[in-house]
Amino acid sequence: MTTSRTGLRADLRRGALITAALALLCSVFLVLPAKADPVPFADCPAATLCLYSGPDGTGERKDFTDLQNQESYDAAWDGKTVSAQNNTALWACVYGDPAYGGHLETVMPGADDAYAAGTVSGHKLVPTRALCFTGYERCPDDRVCTFTGQNGRGTMTVHVAATDAATQNLGSSYGAEVKPRSAWNRTQKHVCFYPEPAYTGSWTDADEKKFGAYVVLRGDSVTVPAPFAGTFRSHELVTTTGDCQ
Known part of the structure; x- marks a missing residue:
């Protein structure tokens, strides 16, 4: 069986078109963005101290402003905080016991922090870090x-x-x-x-x-x-x- 030059050129063109289409299709798949991981603490509103029941801003969230300082929490939240994001302009003082007692952690404005379960029982927001050490x-x-x-x-x-x-x-x-x-x-x-x-x-x-x-x-x-x-x-x-x- 013989193949004419015209038929050969047509086959070559079809092959080239198929190759180009496949390359274009592959390039589309290559540039599709991967599903992004959630940004830690992204849901914490501005001017708010956010406390979370899970690590890196996951789980249940409790919000506080500088007008809602808490010496202690109710039984449902006491010891529940595992991570925090301080989106206020103040220092957050985080205490291990109610009434500003026990172990103390300080969180600067704009920063986040992590805690072991059962170690946070109260907080307050203050203008300077030094005020975390007094009540x-x-x-x-x-x-x-x-x-x-x-x-x-x-x-x-x-x-x-x-x-x-x-x-x-x-x-x-x-x-x-x-x-x-x-x-x-x-x-x-x-x-x-x-x-x-x-x-x-x-x-x-x-x-x-x-x-x-x-x-x-x-x-x-x-x-x-x-x-x-x-x-x-x-x-x-x-x-x-x-x-x-």
Whole structure:
């Protein structure tokens, strides 16, 4: 069987066209974009601290603004945070215990962070990182506040001054459960703390020096040192420190 030149040229052209079509089809498949992986924390809104129940911004999300600082979470969310994205202009302070207590992590503006399950129980948003280490700002005006942790962290007790019927001392008496380890005196008077509920008692330090009262001047905040820390049972408000017992 013989093939004419015309038929051969036609076959060659058909072959070339098929080859070109196949090449074009392959190029189309080559340039099709692959399915992109989700961007971590992409769903976190602006001006928001987002907490997630899964790693890298996955799972359930809880949103907070700078007006929604949380000393602690309800039982459904406590310990649930595994990752966080701070899209606010503030520092995020993330705590292991309620009331700004326990282990502390700080998240700078625009950053994210990761946590082990069960290790986050509260947070606050503050202008500077240094404020993550304190909790004094919770104390209301014109009150004496004591805290179970240093630097105003831990459970806070707000003391409302009253006149004791027996002693006529203007102050407050409380039980061992208060355990003050720091205090802020936001009143206009000085505060004299005592180791006994009836505004009495004394301490002896390591140098055998005796103290009848531990004084916090008006407007001052303090982390209470040994041997006073955790031992206060009452305090009175006085005009001058010489009025302490």
